[in-house]
Amino acid sequence: MILVYEYMPRGTLADHLHKLGTPLSWCQRLKICIGAARGLDYLHTGTGIEFGVIHRDVKSSNILLDESWAAKVSDFGLSIVSPKNQASTYVNTLVKGTFGYIDPNYFATGKLTRKSDVYAFGVVLLEVICRKRAVDNSLDCGIATWAQDSIKAGRLKGIVDSDIRREISTKCLKQFAKIAERCLDNYPKNRPTMAEVVLSLEYVLTLQEKTYNLSQTASKTIFGRMVDKFSFSDSGQNSGIFQSPHYVCAGSVLSWSYRFGIELTEAQ
Template sequence: MASAITEFAHLKIPFKDVEKATNNFNHDNIIGHGGFSTTYKGRLLQSEKLMKIAAQRFDCKHVEAELEFTREISVLTDLKHTNLISIVGFCDEEDEKIIVTMYEANGSVGQHLSNPNLTWTQRLRICLGVARALSYLHYSKGRDHAIIHCNINSDTILLDGNWEAKLSGFETSIKKSVRTKGQVCPCEPIGTIGYMDPAIETTGGVTHNSDIYSFGVVLFEMLCGRKAYVPNQAKSFLAPLAKYHYENKSLQDIMCPDLHCNRMSPKSLLKYTSIAYSCLNEDGANRQVRTILLMYLRKHWNFSCDLKVL
């Protein structure tokens, strides 16, 4: 990983510049927390242009923080896609390790799940953007490696000013040779509670299908207007609840009321929920989201007519 830092030395940003951009890491500028990092918004002057940025500052007291820092730089500097977060640069000075990315004006999907103003059409467009990002990560022609994200959730999916999805949170991602992409990558359970693939316990590791499971949970979050896991609440985990209601044809009982009350094509809803349910299949090999979602939705999702036909 150290070689990745050296290779992209031209992206280095002095600590004093990041400090100034975030107003000395002012508490009011905090926009997110990770396991070993805190993210701040700010305005960075670069090439005589003032840009809005997000500065992810890692807590270097933890060994894991440095690993996450180098891993994320390695991934972000290697990948380019319209539905992935864009790296601006990084700071690596003594005990300061910071990754600077473009600031996304509308925060994360997790902040808008219950937002009555986030329409069905917008939610579908966001989901399609994430699906495209996953397809690119899992396989891209001409690249000799594939990426397992390992932490797909509604807080790592950011939204730009046009409500387009920008996938972030690559601190725990794993690179794999394309030749072995279908094989299990042995590791301890990683991810966020409520989104982790239950198959990890039996296989002893993750696969690209683990990302598909997590994405399926996000699809149901978007439909139900609630987080995947709500502590200290009855039926706190959304995934088993959604599967139960899907199988019993009673999803309307847990759908976001604002979506349920507004005009929504029954055919659109049926296709969407069948895709989301397939993502949660206990057998990872049967999680067909990349095949089903991208091929079907590109053909049938007509945003110009409010997705009357899905």
């Protein structure tokens, strides 16, 4: 069997986070997470038939990016078909996946559920905000344990990638961390569905855009008061006073798409 994809010119999310050092803004990262979450939600429950797909190898290197940075889930080599009408349905199978992303409950019991994908996606969320690998040599443990311990110790801001630390509002950071923590819960039943993850991430994006718009309005108000207080010449010397912001969230409408041409056999 062969699975043919459209060409994804920007490669993988892992490339940009860990190899290329691409300067990704916080809004870009959120939109990538939302796109990937939508893809997984489609696999789990949106196929239009009685069966869904458990990916079983969710990780940043299996999230591809197109020219517009839209994210698409890839690599179904370990995927398994399962009934989608029962959230607790599991498949007894040999444990397979990538170290650092494997659901501990699945590892201990051999019972694979859609919530195993949710756990792995929680690790991806941490990669996105921390810019550290799932198994990072700079840490004494995996990123999931390190981040959860840091959050419990009140060091939430300390785990954030320094490139985006100033962009994230405190409220958005707390909400994003809460989503990741829920995905990484030791008990699968306590983890959200991917549909819930999508809605939660969209809420975080809305909060971030609202915070940015408020800060822009405040800046304009302050500048307006300055204009009232001081006079400026028309010589053009002050024409550069407004500079394009380094960080811009352009609108709340997300552009995303996903297309799957999947033919699966039961994984061996």
